Amino acid sequence: GAPDAGLLAAGIIAILIGLVVAWFLYVRAMGKTGQPWGAKIVGVKVIDERTGAPIGFGRAFGRTLFASFISGNIFFLGYLWMLWDDKKQTWQDKVVNSVVVKT
Numbered sequence: 001g002a003p004d005a006g007l008l009a010a011g012i013i014a015i016l017i018g019l020v021v022a023w024f025l026y027v028r029a030m031g032k033t034g035q036p037w038g039a040k041i042v043g044v045k046v047i048d049e050r051t052g053a054p055i056g057f058g059r060a061f062g063r064t065l066f067a068s069f070i071s072g073n074i075f076f077l078g079y080l081w082m083l084w085d086d087k088k089q090t091w092q093d094k095v096v097n098s099v100v101v102k103t
Helices: 005-033 037-042 057-070 078-083 091-096
Strands: 045-048 098-102
Touching: 005 037, 005 057, 037 045, 057 078, 057 091, 078 091, 091 098
Parallel strands: none
Antiparallel strands: 045 098
16 A cells, blocks of 8 residues: 555654754764764774863864765865874864874
């Protein structure tokens, strides 16, 4: 039979809400502690380049947006930039003045 449009719409809305919540928790963790889930597992931390403190929610939000839309769209050059940068910064790190350090 034909799928129920109401159930389909509810499923799509539930998926979108779940993605937004997961993204928010990721950005909040990066801003508050410098360590989202994956960073904590591999032992790295995102900190302010000048103070060494966590970067805060606003800068973590900007860093994540920049990484999502810019760094990966030009042959992943924004991510690869750290290979030849003196401070080992990606483009999103340069935009918000952050560095990634080992913990």
